[in-house]
Amino acid sequence: MKQDVFKAACSTCSLNEICMPIGFSSADMEKLDTLVSSRRRIQQGEVLFTTGESFVSLYVIRSGFFKTSNSLSDGREQVTGFQMAGELIGLDGIVSERHNCIATALEDSEVCALNFSDLEEASRELPALQQHIHKIMSREIVRENGILMLLGNLTAEERLAVFLLNLTQRLKARGFSESELELRMTRTEIGSYLGLTINTISRLFSKFKAAGILDVKMRSVKILNHTQLKSIYSEKL
């Protein structure tokens, strides 16, 4: 099962998160179609936008996988999120009208650009769209709250468990297996996201493997014991 073979139909595609909030008439849908100003293909490793660039559009991932990150002047980076098909990137650019992070494709991807001014205009006429935008932004705030909790309170083991469960849950919502996944990111990137080092991540994978919780072969991960993985952190959350 691969993550890069999504269909293009709107009803099943990545856009549905933003295009299809409940309560949309087909007339509304037509209006929405005009918002998608362009589609872009982004190759693995390519940067969709970067810090400081002027902000024009939000991007919905149509297919593929991205990371968002910030970098410190000493070269280190902080990964702030991983996004998959159907998810939106670029919200952090609104406040200053400049992008505030780096969005990098972790596999060959396709995105739809949504001109933000147009989106604002359309949302004035479509309350359902307006509400949807607010909810998406609020959801991002809540998501980041969750990571704060993770970085502030959880042990390395717990963090990796939460990370894997979150990934598989999102994949499941997209119709993929919840027990097998192909990691799109390096150990270093996972580590940065979780506030840990590559060594610790690697050791934890080995540990989980030894405990019979996972089967890990490089980027391919199989969850053998879902219950046990959950129990690693579930007493706390």
Place this chain on the structure above:
Amino acid sequence: MKQDVFKAACSTCSLNEICMPIGFSSADMEKLDTLVSSRRRIQQGEVLFTTGESFVSLYVIRSGFFKTSNSLSDGREQVTGFQMAGELIGLDGIVSERHNCIATALEDSEVCALNFSDLEEASRELPALQQHIHKIMSREIVRENGILMLLGNLTAEERLAVFLLNLTQRLKARGFSESELELRMTRTEIGSYLGLTINTISRLFSKFKAAGILDVKMRSVKILNHTQLKSIYSEKL
């Protein structure tokens, strides 16, 4: 200099962040005044809203000081932010229509409740308001990105330095001294926010004091050497 003696006039008051984005006619301003459905006084230690409560309004802090936090089932809490006059709380409630954190007053405070449905309705007619709301939400996302960076990459010393500089900067923007401040939160709360323990915070204050950077007497902090405080982290950010 105290933080609880803000004037009530709209032009200088806490509301100006949301009420006064650039480009507002006085007719627009009138419409905005109707949005403020109620004012509430919250005593120190009281909870303004808590996780799970149904979300109706955003709150602008008119005077006082709040913390927002989440709690884990084992009793520990993660402080996700400290808010002062003019700042907005409650954005995390939009997505699920339930509040997603606990907002606690750290001193006697006064807030203005903004009914969110009314706000959405008004923003359909006032593009400047609409844009302002989007920017406020985006700013919150960027703010949290900054904390992720802090928790993921900085040492304890650097975290406390960033924390103090951020606080004084915000106080300065409100007309207060940038070198003297009265902490409204406990060491434990600072620790939770920065992903550290009370012991570490206390030790750091002592260390900064010994180094001549700060003068600390319980909750009252004086910054003696701003440059040195900045230099603790500035090479990285």
Place this chain on the structure above:
DNA sequence: CGAGTCATTGATCTGTCTCAATATTAGTGG
């Protein structure tokens, strides 16, 4: 096949936590 990137694993080190004792402050009622 070779070079480069990425991952694993061991040995050691260190920053921060934990535990515990003590000091300071704030609040309460007599």
Place this chain on the structure above:
DNA sequence: CCACTAATATTGAGACAGATCAATGACTCG
């Protein structure tokens, strides 16, 4: 105004999770 109590803060000693350093192994791609 003072004693009593609870909450908060400081500080030391020791422990430990995760970092760092370094060597090796595995995979990828031209």
